[in-house]
Amino acid sequence: MANQTVTSVSPTLSPSPGYGLVISSTVTGIFSAVGTIGNGMVITAFCTYRQVRTSANSFILSISISDIIITGFQYPVGMASSIIGAPSLGHAMCPVLGALFYFSIYVSLSSMVLIAFNRYIRVTKSPQTHMKLFSPFRSFLWILLSWVVSVLLVVPAFVGYGEFGWNRSRICGIMEGSPYSAHYVSTVYGTFYWLTFCVVVFLYVRIYLFVKHSVVTMAANQNLANPGQYVSERVIKQTKHMFIIFITFTVCTAPSVLLYSINVHVDFLPFGVIVVSFMLYRLNYVLNPFLYAWKLPLFKRAFKALIRCKRQLPFQPGAHVN
Template identity: 65%
Template structure:
Protein backbone atom coordinates (compact mmCIF):
# COMPACT_ATOMS: atom_id res chain seq x y z
CA UNK A 1 0.00 0.00 0.00
CA UNK A 2 2.87 2.33 0.88
CA UNK A 3 4.59 1.51 -2.41
CA UNK A 4 1.36 2.21 -4.28
CA UNK A 5 1.04 5.62 -2.60
CA UNK A 6 4.65 6.42 -3.41
CA UNK A 7 4.08 5.46 -7.03
CA UNK A 8 1.04 7.71 -7.29
CA UNK A 9 2.95 10.58 -5.67
CA UNK A 10 5.86 10.08 -8.06
CA UNK A 11 3.47 10.09 -11.04
CA UNK A 12 1.91 13.34 -9.87
CA UNK A 13 5.32 14.96 -9.48
CA UNK A 14 6.31 13.83 -12.95
CA UNK A 15 3.00 15.06 -14.37
CA UNK A 16 3.47 18.46 -12.70
CA UNK A 17 7.01 18.75 -14.00
CA UNK A 18 5.83 17.88 -17.49
CA UNK A 19 3.11 20.55 -17.23
CA UNK A 20 5.75 23.12 -16.28
CA UNK A 21 7.56 22.35 -19.55
CA UNK A 22 4.97 24.60 -21.21
CA UNK A 23 4.98 28.05 -19.54
CA UNK A 24 1.59 29.60 -18.88
CA UNK A 25 2.16 32.56 -21.20
CA UNK A 26 3.21 30.23 -24.01
CA UNK A 27 0.12 28.09 -23.44
CA UNK A 28 -2.19 31.13 -23.54
CA UNK A 29 -0.59 32.63 -26.65
CA UNK A 30 -0.50 29.24 -28.40
CA UNK A 31 -4.16 28.59 -27.63
CA UNK A 32 -5.24 31.99 -28.95
CA UNK A 33 -3.11 31.79 -32.10
CA UNK A 34 -4.06 28.19 -32.88
CA UNK A 35 -7.71 29.01 -32.20
CA UNK A 36 -7.63 31.81 -34.78
CA UNK A 37 -5.70 29.60 -37.20
CA UNK A 38 -8.25 26.82 -36.74
CA UNK A 39 -11.30 28.99 -37.44
CA UNK A 40 -9.83 30.91 -40.35
CA UNK A 41 -8.06 27.91 -41.90
CA UNK A 42 -11.05 25.60 -41.66
CA UNK A 43 -13.38 28.16 -43.25
CA UNK A 44 -10.87 29.00 -46.00
CA UNK A 45 -10.00 25.43 -46.89
CA UNK A 46 -13.67 24.51 -46.69
CA UNK A 47 -14.38 27.16 -49.33
CA UNK A 48 -11.68 25.68 -51.59
CA UNK A 49 -13.17 22.18 -51.36
CA UNK A 50 -16.74 23.46 -51.74
CA UNK A 51 -15.85 25.59 -54.78
CA UNK A 52 -14.29 22.58 -56.50
CA UNK A 53 -17.34 20.41 -55.79
CA UNK A 54 -19.94 23.02 -56.78
CA UNK A 55 -18.60 24.72 -59.90
CA UNK A 56 -17.56 23.02 -63.11
CA UNK A 57 -15.25 25.91 -64.05
CA UNK A 58 -13.13 25.18 -60.98
CA UNK A 59 -12.79 21.46 -61.68
CA UNK A 60 -9.56 21.42 -63.70
CA UNK A 61 -6.66 19.01 -63.31
CA UNK A 62 -4.40 21.65 -61.76
CA UNK A 63 -7.12 22.60 -59.29
CA UNK A 64 -7.55 18.94 -58.28
CA UNK A 65 -4.09 19.13 -56.71
CA UNK A 66 -5.01 22.41 -55.00
CA UNK A 67 -8.06 20.68 -53.52
CA UNK A 68 -5.81 17.85 -52.34
CA UNK A 69 -3.82 20.47 -50.42
CA UNK A 70 -7.10 21.88 -49.10
CA UNK A 71 -8.18 18.48 -47.78
CA UNK A 72 -4.84 17.89 -46.06
CA UNK A 73 -4.89 21.43 -44.64
CA UNK A 74 -8.40 21.07 -43.24
CA UNK A 75 -7.32 17.88 -41.46
CA UNK A 76 -4.78 20.05 -39.66
CA UNK A 77 -6.80 23.22 -39.08
CA UNK A 78 -10.07 21.44 -38.35
CA UNK A 79 -8.72 18.48 -36.37
CA UNK A 80 -5.12 18.92 -35.25
CA UNK A 81 -5.37 22.50 -34.00
CA UNK A 82 -8.56 22.14 -31.90
CA UNK A 83 -7.46 18.84 -30.32
CA UNK A 84 -3.98 20.31 -29.82
CA UNK A 85 -5.43 23.27 -27.90
CA UNK A 86 -7.53 20.97 -25.71
CA UNK A 87 -4.57 18.65 -25.05
CA UNK A 88 -2.34 21.56 -24.11
CA UNK A 89 -4.88 22.87 -21.62
CA UNK A 90 -5.78 19.58 -19.90
CA UNK A 91 -2.25 18.17 -20.06
CA UNK A 92 -3.34 14.88 -21.63
CA UNK A 93 -4.45 13.62 -25.06
CA UNK A 94 -7.87 15.19 -25.60
CA UNK A 95 -9.15 12.22 -27.63
CA UNK A 96 -7.55 9.61 -25.40
CA UNK A 97 -4.26 7.73 -25.36
CA UNK A 98 -5.31 5.33 -28.12
CA UNK A 99 -6.01 8.14 -30.60
CA UNK A 100 -2.82 10.08 -29.87
CA UNK A 101 -0.55 8.03 -32.20
CA UNK A 102 -3.20 8.31 -34.91
CA UNK A 103 -3.28 12.11 -34.54
CA UNK A 104 0.51 12.27 -34.59
CA UNK A 105 0.67 10.18 -37.76
CA UNK A 106 -2.17 12.20 -39.36
CA UNK A 107 -0.17 15.39 -38.80
CA UNK A 108 2.83 14.09 -40.74
CA UNK A 109 0.57 12.48 -43.34
CA UNK A 110 -1.17 15.81 -44.03
CA UNK A 111 2.15 17.58 -44.40
CA UNK A 112 3.40 14.97 -46.89
CA UNK A 113 0.18 15.27 -48.94
CA UNK A 114 0.62 19.05 -49.18
CA UNK A 115 4.24 18.56 -50.15
CA UNK A 116 3.56 16.13 -53.00
CA UNK A 117 0.58 18.18 -54.18
CA UNK A 118 2.90 21.16 -54.67
CA UNK A 119 5.15 18.89 -56.75
CA UNK A 120 2.20 17.70 -58.84
CA UNK A 121 1.10 21.29 -59.47
CA UNK A 122 4.57 22.14 -60.77
CA UNK A 123 4.66 19.03 -62.99
CA UNK A 124 1.18 19.84 -64.28
CA UNK A 125 2.22 23.39 -65.20
CA UNK A 126 5.42 22.17 -66.85
CA UNK A 127 3.52 19.67 -69.00
CA UNK A 128 0.82 22.18 -69.88
CA UNK A 129 3.32 24.86 -70.95
CA UNK A 130 6.11 22.86 -72.59
CA UNK A 131 4.31 19.87 -74.12
CA UNK A 132 1.67 19.53 -76.81
CA UNK A 133 -2.03 19.48 -75.78
CA UNK A 134 -2.30 15.78 -76.62
CA UNK A 135 0.47 14.86 -74.20
CA UNK A 136 -1.05 17.07 -71.52
CA UNK A 137 -4.46 15.42 -71.91
CA UNK A 138 -2.93 11.95 -71.72
CA UNK A 139 -1.14 12.76 -68.48
CA UNK A 140 -3.77 14.94 -66.84
CA UNK A 141 -7.20 13.81 -67.94
CA UNK A 142 -9.78 13.95 -65.09
CA UNK A 143 -9.26 10.25 -64.33
CA UNK A 144 -5.45 10.50 -64.52
CA UNK A 145 -5.50 13.54 -62.25
CA UNK A 146 -7.44 11.54 -59.68
CA UNK A 147 -4.85 8.77 -59.94
CA UNK A 148 -2.05 11.30 -59.39
CA UNK A 149 -3.81 12.54 -56.25
CA UNK A 150 -4.32 8.97 -54.97
CA UNK A 151 -0.66 8.20 -55.68
CA UNK A 152 0.44 11.20 -53.60
CA UNK A 153 -1.70 9.97 -50.71
CA UNK A 154 -0.31 6.43 -50.98
CA UNK A 155 3.29 7.68 -50.98
CA UNK A 156 2.47 9.90 -47.99
CA UNK A 157 1.13 6.86 -46.16
CA UNK A 158 4.30 4.91 -46.92
CA UNK A 159 6.42 7.73 -45.48
CA UNK A 160 4.36 7.65 -42.28
CA UNK A 161 4.64 3.85 -41.94
CA UNK A 162 8.18 3.79 -40.41
CA UNK A 163 6.77 5.60 -37.36
CA UNK A 164 4.65 2.51 -36.67
CA UNK A 165 7.50 0.08 -37.39
CA UNK A 166 9.99 1.27 -34.78
CA UNK A 167 11.87 3.93 -36.77
CA UNK A 168 10.40 6.70 -34.65
CA UNK A 169 7.16 6.61 -32.68
CA UNK A 170 3.96 8.64 -32.83
CA UNK A 171 2.24 9.50 -29.57
CA UNK A 172 2.15 11.90 -26.62
CA UNK A 173 5.12 14.25 -26.18
CA UNK A 174 6.37 16.20 -23.20
CA UNK A 175 5.21 19.48 -24.76
CA UNK A 176 1.59 18.41 -24.40
CA UNK A 177 0.95 17.45 -27.98
CA UNK A 178 0.32 14.37 -30.08
CA UNK A 179 3.20 14.06 -32.51
CA UNK A 180 6.49 12.28 -31.98
CA UNK A 181 7.04 10.78 -28.53
CA UNK A 182 10.08 11.63 -26.42
CA UNK A 183 11.30 8.10 -25.66
CA UNK A 184 12.07 6.48 -29.01
CA UNK A 185 15.78 6.96 -29.90
CA UNK A 186 14.97 6.96 -33.62
CA UNK A 187 12.60 9.94 -33.52
CA UNK A 188 15.32 12.41 -34.45
CA UNK A 189 16.42 10.13 -37.31
CA UNK A 190 12.87 9.92 -38.63
CA UNK A 191 12.51 13.70 -38.58
CA UNK A 192 15.83 14.29 -40.34
CA UNK A 193 16.22 11.24 -42.61
CA UNK A 194 12.60 10.85 -43.75
CA UNK A 195 10.70 14.07 -43.05
CA UNK A 196 13.43 16.61 -43.83
CA UNK A 197 14.95 14.61 -46.71
CA UNK A 198 11.51 14.23 -48.32
CA UNK A 199 11.00 17.96 -48.00
CA UNK A 200 14.40 18.80 -49.50
CA UNK A 201 13.95 16.34 -52.35
CA UNK A 202 10.54 17.75 -53.30
CA UNK A 203 11.82 21.32 -52.94
CA UNK A 204 14.71 20.65 -55.32
CA UNK A 205 12.42 18.94 -57.84
CA UNK A 206 9.85 21.76 -57.78
CA UNK A 207 12.52 24.46 -57.99
CA UNK A 208 14.10 22.62 -60.94
CA UNK A 209 10.74 22.33 -62.71
CA UNK A 210 10.01 26.04 -62.39
CA UNK A 211 13.51 26.85 -63.65
CA UNK A 212 12.83 24.66 -66.69
CA UNK A 213 9.58 26.50 -67.27
CA UNK A 214 11.33 29.85 -66.95
CA UNK A 215 14.03 28.97 -69.47
CA UNK A 216 11.46 27.46 -71.84
CA UNK A 217 9.43 30.67 -71.81
CA UNK A 218 12.58 32.77 -72.16
CA UNK A 219 13.84 30.70 -75.12
CA UNK A 220 10.42 30.93 -76.75
CA UNK A 221 10.49 34.72 -76.47
CA UNK A 222 13.96 34.88 -78.03
CA UNK A 223 13.03 32.51 -80.86
CA UNK A 224 9.89 34.43 -81.75
CA UNK A 225 11.67 37.76 -81.49
CA UNK A 226 14.45 36.65 -83.84
CA UNK A 227 11.81 35.77 -86.42
CA UNK A 228 10.24 39.20 -86.05
CA UNK A 229 13.13 41.58 -85.51
CA UNK A 230 11.19 44.55 -86.77
CA UNK A 231 8.88 44.61 -83.71
CA UNK A 232 9.97 46.29 -80.51
CA UNK A 233 8.17 44.42 -77.75
CA UNK A 234 9.48 40.85 -77.78
CA UNK A 235 7.35 39.69 -74.86
CA UNK A 236 4.16 40.06 -76.88
CA UNK A 237 4.90 36.74 -78.62
CA UNK A 238 4.36 34.74 -75.44
CA UNK A 239 0.78 34.32 -74.30
CA UNK A 240 0.17 36.51 -71.27
CA UNK A 241 -2.07 33.74 -69.92
CA UNK A 242 0.80 31.23 -70.01
CA UNK A 243 3.07 33.65 -68.18
CA UNK A 244 0.40 34.38 -65.57
CA UNK A 245 -0.17 30.67 -64.97
CA UNK A 246 3.52 30.17 -64.34
CA UNK A 247 3.74 33.14 -61.99
CA UNK A 248 0.62 32.20 -60.05
CA UNK A 249 1.70 28.64 -59.37
CA UNK A 250 5.23 29.73 -58.54
CA UNK A 251 3.86 32.19 -55.97
CA UNK A 252 1.92 29.33 -54.33
CA UNK A 253 5.16 27.34 -54.17
CA UNK A 254 7.06 30.37 -52.82
CA UNK A 255 4.52 30.97 -50.03
CA UNK A 256 4.59 27.28 -49.09
CA UNK A 257 8.40 27.25 -48.99
CA UNK A 258 8.91 30.54 -47.14
CA UNK A 259 6.54 29.53 -44.33
CA UNK A 260 7.65 25.91 -43.98
CA UNK A 261 11.33 25.61 -44.95
CA UNK A 262 12.84 27.44 -41.92
CA UNK A 263 11.04 25.17 -39.46
CA UNK A 264 11.65 21.91 -41.33
CA UNK A 265 15.36 22.50 -41.92
CA UNK A 266 16.28 24.03 -38.55
CA UNK A 267 14.15 21.58 -36.56
CA UNK A 268 15.74 18.59 -38.31
CA UNK A 269 19.14 19.84 -37.09
CA UNK A 270 17.87 20.85 -33.65
CA UNK A 271 16.44 17.37 -33.06
CA UNK A 272 20.02 15.99 -33.16
CA UNK A 273 21.99 18.96 -31.81
CA UNK A 274 19.71 21.30 -29.83
CA UNK A 275 20.68 24.91 -30.48
CA UNK A 276 17.45 26.84 -31.10
CA UNK A 277 16.25 29.13 -28.29
CA UNK A 278 12.71 28.27 -27.24
CA UNK A 279 11.45 31.65 -28.47
CA UNK A 280 12.86 31.03 -31.95
CA UNK A 281 11.44 27.50 -32.08
CA UNK A 282 8.06 28.86 -30.99
CA UNK A 283 8.12 31.51 -33.74
CA UNK A 284 9.12 28.96 -36.39
CA UNK A 285 6.29 26.63 -35.40
CA UNK A 286 3.83 29.53 -35.52
CA UNK A 287 4.99 30.48 -39.01
CA UNK A 288 4.79 26.87 -40.16
CA UNK A 289 1.25 26.50 -38.80
CA UNK A 290 0.29 29.66 -40.68
CA UNK A 291 1.07 27.87 -43.96
CA UNK A 292 -2.05 25.70 -43.65
CA UNK A 293 -4.18 28.82 -43.12
CA UNK A 294 -2.79 31.04 -45.87
CA UNK A 295 -3.27 28.74 -48.87
CA UNK A 296 -6.95 29.56 -49.60
CA UNK A 297 -6.20 33.29 -49.50
CA UNK A 298 -3.26 32.85 -51.87
CA UNK A 299 -5.58 31.04 -54.31
CA UNK A 300 -8.21 33.77 -54.04
CA UNK A 301 -5.54 36.42 -54.56
CA UNK A 302 -3.78 34.86 -57.56
CA UNK A 303 -6.42 32.60 -59.18
CA UNK A 304 -9.46 34.58 -60.42
CA UNK A 305 -11.69 31.53 -60.81
CA UNK A 306 -11.35 30.72 -57.09
CA UNK A 307 -12.01 34.34 -56.20
CA UNK A 308 -15.21 34.28 -58.27
CA UNK A 309 -16.21 30.93 -56.77
CA UNK A 310 -15.72 32.16 -53.20
CA UNK A 311 -17.91 35.19 -53.89
CA UNK A 312 -20.58 32.99 -55.47
CA UNK A 313 -20.61 30.65 -52.45
CA UNK A 314 -20.91 33.56 -50.02
CA UNK A 315 -23.82 34.90 -52.10
CA UNK A 316 -25.42 31.41 -52.16
CA UNK A 317 -25.31 31.09 -55.95
CA UNK A 318 -25.46 27.58 -57.36
CA UNK A 319 -23.97 28.62 -60.70
CA UNK A 320 -20.73 30.48 -61.20
CA UNK A 321 -21.57 33.70 -63.09
CA UNK A 322 -20.19 33.89 -66.61
CA UNK A 323 -17.27 36.25 -67.05
CA UNK A 324 -16.11 37.14 -70.53
CA UNK A 325 -12.40 36.52 -71.06
CA UNK A 326 -12.02 34.41 -67.94
CA UNK A 327 -9.69 31.60 -68.96
CA UNK A 328 -9.07 28.34 -67.22
CA UNK A 329 -6.27 28.65 -64.70
Protein backbone atom coordinates in the same frame (compact mmCIF):
# COMPACT_ATOMS: atom_id res chain seq x y z
CA MET B 1 -0.54 28.73 -30.79
CA ALA B 2 3.13 28.74 -29.86
CA ASN B 3 2.91 25.56 -27.83
CA GLN B 4 0.60 23.77 -30.25
CA THR B 5 2.58 24.93 -33.22
CA VAL B 6 5.95 23.81 -32.01
CA THR B 7 5.05 20.67 -30.19
CA SER B 8 3.16 19.18 -33.08
CA VAL B 9 6.51 18.74 -34.74
CA SER B 10 9.10 19.32 -32.07
CA PRO B 11 9.37 17.10 -29.00
CA THR B 12 12.00 19.30 -27.38
CA LEU B 13 9.85 22.14 -26.11
CA SER B 14 8.28 22.48 -22.72
CA PRO B 15 4.68 23.57 -22.34
CA SER B 16 4.21 27.25 -21.68
CA PRO B 17 2.49 28.01 -18.39
CA GLY B 18 -0.18 30.52 -17.45
CA TYR B 19 -0.51 33.40 -19.87
CA GLY B 20 1.58 31.50 -22.43
CA LEU B 21 -1.08 28.81 -22.57
CA VAL B 22 -3.80 31.44 -22.94
CA ILE B 23 -1.98 33.10 -25.84
CA SER B 24 -1.24 29.73 -27.40
CA SER B 25 -4.86 28.62 -27.19
CA THR B 26 -6.18 31.93 -28.52
CA VAL B 27 -3.90 31.97 -31.55
CA THR B 28 -4.58 28.29 -32.23
CA GLY B 29 -8.33 28.97 -32.10
CA ILE B 30 -8.03 31.85 -34.55
CA PHE B 31 -5.86 29.82 -36.92
CA SER B 32 -8.26 26.91 -36.68
CA ALA B 33 -11.35 28.99 -37.45
CA VAL B 34 -9.83 31.02 -40.29
CA GLY B 35 -8.03 28.06 -41.84
CA THR B 36 -11.07 25.79 -41.69
CA ILE B 37 -13.33 28.40 -43.28
CA GLY B 38 -10.80 29.19 -46.02
CA ASN B 39 -9.98 25.60 -46.91
CA GLY B 40 -13.65 24.71 -46.67
CA MET B 41 -14.43 27.38 -49.27
CA VAL B 42 -11.80 25.93 -51.63
CA ILE B 43 -13.30 22.45 -51.30
CA THR B 44 -16.87 23.76 -51.69
CA ALA B 45 -15.94 25.86 -54.73
CA PHE B 46 -14.38 22.84 -56.42
CA CYS B 47 -17.39 20.64 -55.72
CA THR B 48 -19.95 23.32 -56.65
CA TYR B 49 -18.67 24.98 -59.81
CA ARG B 50 -17.82 23.00 -62.94
CA GLN B 51 -15.41 25.71 -64.15
CA VAL B 52 -13.24 25.19 -61.07
CA ARG B 53 -12.89 21.44 -61.62
CA THR B 54 -9.72 21.49 -63.74
CA SER B 55 -6.74 19.14 -63.51
CA ALA B 56 -4.53 21.82 -61.94
CA ASN B 57 -7.20 22.74 -59.40
CA SER B 58 -7.69 19.09 -58.43
CA PHE B 59 -4.21 19.22 -56.89
CA ILE B 60 -5.18 22.38 -55.03
CA LEU B 61 -8.19 20.46 -53.76
CA SER B 62 -5.84 17.75 -52.45
CA ILE B 63 -3.82 20.36 -50.56
CA SER B 64 -6.98 21.91 -49.10
CA ILE B 65 -8.24 18.54 -47.87
CA SER B 66 -4.92 17.87 -46.10
CA ASP B 67 -4.91 21.43 -44.74
CA ILE B 68 -8.42 21.18 -43.34
CA ILE B 69 -7.41 18.00 -41.51
CA ILE B 70 -4.85 20.19 -39.73
CA THR B 71 -6.94 23.32 -39.14
CA GLY B 72 -10.29 21.67 -38.54
CA PHE B 73 -9.16 18.66 -36.53
CA GLN B 74 -5.53 18.73 -35.39
CA TYR B 75 -5.56 22.32 -34.14
CA PRO B 76 -8.62 21.98 -31.89
CA VAL B 77 -7.57 18.56 -30.58
CA GLY B 78 -4.04 19.76 -29.90
CA MET B 79 -5.32 22.88 -28.16
CA ALA B 80 -7.59 20.81 -25.92
CA SER B 81 -4.73 18.44 -25.11
CA SER B 82 -2.46 21.33 -24.13
CA ILE B 83 -5.12 22.76 -21.82
CA ILE B 84 -5.96 19.53 -19.98
CA GLY B 85 -2.39 18.22 -20.03
CA ALA B 86 -3.36 14.83 -21.48
CA PRO B 87 -4.45 13.46 -24.87
CA SER B 88 -7.95 14.80 -25.36
CA LEU B 89 -8.95 11.74 -27.39
CA GLY B 90 -7.10 9.28 -25.19
CA HIS B 91 -3.61 7.75 -25.31
CA ALA B 92 -4.70 5.05 -27.75
CA MET B 93 -5.46 7.67 -30.41
CA CYS B 94 -2.23 9.60 -29.87
CA PRO B 95 -0.07 7.65 -32.37
CA VAL B 96 -2.81 8.05 -34.98
CA LEU B 97 -2.94 11.81 -34.44
CA GLY B 98 0.83 12.11 -34.68
CA ALA B 99 0.87 10.11 -37.89
CA LEU B 100 -2.02 12.15 -39.29
CA PHE B 101 -0.07 15.35 -38.80
CA TYR B 102 2.91 14.07 -40.78
CA PHE B 103 0.62 12.49 -43.37
CA SER B 104 -0.96 15.90 -44.02
CA ILE B 105 2.48 17.44 -44.49
CA TYR B 106 3.47 14.77 -47.00
CA VAL B 107 0.25 15.24 -48.98
CA SER B 108 0.89 19.00 -49.22
CA LEU B 109 4.46 18.42 -50.39
CA SER B 110 3.41 15.81 -52.96
CA SER B 111 0.70 18.11 -54.27
CA MET B 112 3.23 20.91 -54.76
CA VAL B 113 5.26 18.57 -56.96
CA LEU B 114 2.17 17.59 -58.95
CA ILE B 115 1.20 21.22 -59.48
CA ALA B 116 4.71 22.06 -60.72
CA PHE B 117 4.75 19.02 -63.01
CA ASN B 118 1.29 19.92 -64.33
CA ARG B 119 2.45 23.46 -65.16
CA TYR B 120 5.66 22.14 -66.74
CA ILE B 121 3.72 19.88 -69.10
CA ARG B 122 1.15 22.61 -69.78
CA VAL B 123 3.82 25.14 -70.78
CA THR B 124 6.45 23.01 -72.52
CA LYS B 125 4.38 20.30 -74.21
CA SER B 126 1.45 20.24 -76.58
CA PRO B 127 -2.15 20.58 -75.33
CA GLN B 128 -2.72 17.00 -76.43
CA THR B 129 0.12 15.75 -74.25
CA HIS B 130 -1.19 17.75 -71.31
CA MET B 131 -4.68 16.35 -71.72
CA LYS B 132 -3.30 12.84 -72.03
CA LEU B 133 -1.29 13.08 -68.80
CA PHE B 134 -3.81 15.13 -66.85
CA SER B 135 -7.24 13.97 -67.90
CA PRO B 136 -9.78 13.96 -65.03
CA PHE B 137 -9.23 10.25 -64.41
CA ARG B 138 -5.44 10.44 -64.57
CA SER B 139 -5.42 13.50 -62.32
CA PHE B 140 -7.35 11.42 -59.80
CA LEU B 141 -4.72 8.66 -60.14
CA TRP B 142 -1.90 11.18 -59.58
CA ILE B 143 -3.62 12.38 -56.40
CA LEU B 144 -4.27 8.83 -55.25
CA LEU B 145 -0.59 8.02 -55.78
CA SER B 146 0.46 11.03 -53.69
CA TRP B 147 -1.80 9.91 -50.83
CA VAL B 148 -0.47 6.35 -51.00
CA VAL B 149 3.12 7.64 -50.88
CA SER B 150 2.19 9.84 -47.90
CA VAL B 151 0.81 6.82 -46.06
CA LEU B 152 3.98 4.83 -46.77
CA LEU B 153 6.12 7.64 -45.38
CA VAL B 154 4.50 7.41 -41.94
CA VAL B 155 4.78 3.61 -41.80
CA PRO B 156 8.45 3.54 -40.60
CA ALA B 157 7.44 5.19 -37.31
CA PHE B 158 5.01 2.32 -36.67
CA VAL B 159 7.62 -0.38 -37.25
CA GLY B 160 10.35 0.87 -34.94
CA TYR B 161 12.03 3.67 -36.91
CA GLY B 162 10.74 6.39 -34.61
CA GLU B 163 7.51 6.42 -32.64
CA PHE B 164 4.34 8.49 -32.55
CA GLY B 165 2.66 9.19 -29.21
CA TRP B 166 2.23 11.56 -26.27
CA ASN B 167 5.52 13.41 -25.77
CA ARG B 168 6.93 15.62 -23.04
CA SER B 169 5.63 18.72 -24.82
CA ARG B 170 2.04 17.59 -24.10
CA ILE B 171 1.14 16.87 -27.70
CA CYS B 172 0.64 13.84 -29.91
CA GLY B 173 3.64 13.73 -32.20
CA ILE B 174 7.08 12.17 -32.46
CA MET B 175 8.14 10.74 -29.10
CA GLU B 176 11.57 11.70 -27.87
CA GLY B 177 11.92 8.43 -25.97
CA SER B 178 12.39 6.39 -29.13
CA PRO B 179 16.07 6.07 -30.13
CA TYR B 180 15.19 6.50 -33.81
CA SER B 181 12.77 9.42 -33.59
CA ALA B 182 15.44 11.99 -34.47
CA HIS B 183 16.54 9.85 -37.40
CA TYR B 184 12.97 9.59 -38.67
CA VAL B 185 12.68 13.36 -38.66
CA SER B 186 15.97 13.80 -40.51
CA THR B 187 15.95 10.91 -42.97
CA VAL B 188 12.24 10.53 -43.75
CA TYR B 189 10.57 13.86 -43.02
CA GLY B 190 13.57 16.11 -43.72
CA THR B 191 14.79 14.24 -46.80
CA PHE B 192 11.33 14.12 -48.36
CA TYR B 193 10.84 17.85 -47.74
CA TRP B 194 14.11 18.90 -49.34
CA LEU B 195 13.77 16.38 -52.16
CA THR B 196 10.35 17.74 -53.13
CA PHE B 197 11.69 21.29 -52.80
CA CYS B 198 14.52 20.54 -55.25
CA VAL B 199 12.17 18.82 -57.72
CA VAL B 200 9.72 21.73 -57.71
CA VAL B 201 12.49 24.30 -58.13
CA PHE B 202 13.97 22.25 -60.98
CA LEU B 203 10.61 22.12 -62.79
CA TYR B 204 10.00 25.86 -62.45
CA VAL B 205 13.54 26.61 -63.65
CA ARG B 206 12.90 24.43 -66.70
CA ILE B 207 9.68 26.34 -67.33
CA TYR B 208 11.53 29.65 -67.03
CA LEU B 209 14.24 28.57 -69.48
CA PHE B 210 11.65 27.32 -71.95
CA VAL B 211 9.66 30.53 -71.80
CA LYS B 212 12.81 32.64 -72.04
CA HIS B 213 13.51 31.12 -75.45
CA SER B 214 9.93 31.40 -76.65
CA VAL B 215 8.00 34.28 -78.13
CA VAL B 216 5.34 35.20 -75.58
CA THR B 217 2.15 36.30 -77.29
CA MET B 218 -1.58 35.97 -77.31
CA ALA B 219 -2.36 33.56 -80.12
CA ALA B 220 -5.94 34.79 -80.35
CA ASN B 221 -4.85 38.29 -81.36
CA GLN B 222 -2.18 37.50 -83.93
CA ASN B 223 -1.84 35.54 -87.13
CA LEU B 224 0.77 32.94 -86.20
CA ALA B 225 2.57 30.86 -88.77
CA ASN B 226 3.38 28.22 -86.18
CA PRO B 227 1.28 28.65 -83.01
CA GLY B 228 2.95 25.65 -81.40
CA GLN B 229 6.18 27.58 -80.83
CA TYR B 230 4.45 30.23 -78.72
CA VAL B 231 3.47 30.16 -75.08
CA SER B 232 0.24 31.87 -74.15
CA GLU B 233 0.65 34.86 -71.88
CA ARG B 234 -2.32 33.58 -69.86
CA VAL B 235 -0.64 30.21 -69.26
CA ILE B 236 2.59 31.89 -68.19
CA LYS B 237 0.72 34.24 -65.86
CA GLN B 238 -1.06 31.36 -64.18
CA THR B 239 2.23 29.47 -63.85
CA LYS B 240 3.80 32.52 -62.20
CA HIS B 241 0.91 32.60 -59.74
CA MET B 242 1.44 28.95 -58.81
CA PHE B 243 5.16 29.62 -58.38
CA ILE B 244 4.40 32.53 -56.03
CA ILE B 245 2.19 30.21 -53.97
CA PHE B 246 5.04 27.71 -53.83
CA ILE B 247 7.49 30.43 -52.73
CA THR B 248 5.10 31.48 -49.96
CA PHE B 249 4.82 27.84 -48.87
CA THR B 250 8.63 27.61 -48.77
CA VAL B 251 9.07 30.84 -46.82
CA CYS B 252 6.58 29.61 -44.22
CA THR B 253 7.89 26.06 -43.89
CA ALA B 254 11.61 25.93 -44.73
CA PRO B 255 12.90 27.75 -41.60
CA SER B 256 11.13 25.39 -39.20
CA VAL B 257 12.14 22.28 -41.15
CA LEU B 258 15.77 23.38 -41.18
CA LEU B 259 15.85 24.48 -37.53
CA TYR B 260 14.00 21.41 -36.29
CA SER B 261 16.25 19.06 -38.27
CA ILE B 262 19.17 20.59 -36.37
CA ASN B 263 17.46 20.74 -33.01
CA VAL B 264 16.41 17.09 -32.86
CA HIS B 265 20.08 16.16 -32.76
CA VAL B 266 21.57 19.07 -30.80
CA ASP B 267 19.25 20.89 -28.43
CA PHE B 268 20.78 24.35 -28.55
CA LEU B 269 18.32 26.59 -30.38
CA PRO B 270 16.69 29.39 -28.34
CA PHE B 271 13.09 28.69 -27.38
CA GLY B 272 11.86 31.93 -28.97
CA VAL B 273 13.45 31.11 -32.33
CA ILE B 274 11.76 27.73 -32.45
CA VAL B 275 8.39 29.18 -31.41
CA VAL B 276 8.46 31.85 -34.13
CA SER B 277 9.60 29.43 -36.84
CA PHE B 278 6.87 26.91 -36.08
CA MET B 279 4.18 29.57 -35.76
CA LEU B 280 5.19 30.60 -39.28
CA TYR B 281 5.02 26.96 -40.35
CA ARG B 282 1.48 26.53 -39.06
CA LEU B 283 0.40 29.82 -40.62
CA ASN B 284 0.95 28.19 -44.03
CA TYR B 285 -2.16 26.03 -43.56
CA VAL B 286 -4.22 29.15 -42.97
CA LEU B 287 -2.77 31.26 -45.79
CA ASN B 288 -3.17 28.79 -48.66
CA PRO B 289 -6.85 29.40 -49.55
CA PHE B 290 -6.41 33.18 -49.40
CA LEU B 291 -3.41 32.95 -51.71
CA TYR B 292 -5.59 31.11 -54.21
CA ALA B 293 -8.24 33.83 -54.01
CA TRP B 294 -5.58 36.54 -54.35
CA LYS B 295 -3.53 35.07 -57.20
CA LEU B 296 -6.01 32.86 -59.10
CA PRO B 297 -8.91 34.82 -60.66
CA LEU B 298 -11.09 31.73 -61.02
CA PHE B 299 -11.02 31.03 -57.28
CA LYS B 300 -11.64 34.71 -56.56
CA ARG B 301 -14.80 34.54 -58.69
CA ALA B 302 -15.83 31.27 -57.05
CA PHE B 303 -15.37 32.64 -53.53
CA LYS B 304 -17.46 35.70 -54.36
CA ALA B 305 -20.17 33.47 -55.79
CA LEU B 306 -20.16 31.30 -52.66
CA ILE B 307 -20.47 34.33 -50.39
CA ARG B 308 -23.43 35.51 -52.47
CA CYS B 309 -24.93 31.98 -52.39
CA LYS B 310 -24.85 31.64 -56.18
CA ARG B 311 -25.39 28.09 -57.41
CA GLN B 312 -23.76 28.89 -60.75
CA LEU B 313 -20.51 30.72 -61.37
CA PRO B 314 -21.45 33.98 -63.13
CA PHE B 315 -20.36 34.18 -66.75
CA GLN B 316 -17.34 36.38 -67.33
CA PRO B 317 -16.32 37.16 -70.93
CA GLY B 318 -12.74 36.18 -71.65
CA ALA B 319 -12.39 34.13 -68.48
CA HIS B 320 -10.35 30.93 -68.74
CA VAL B 321 -10.57 27.88 -66.54
CA ASN B 322 -7.15 26.28 -67.08
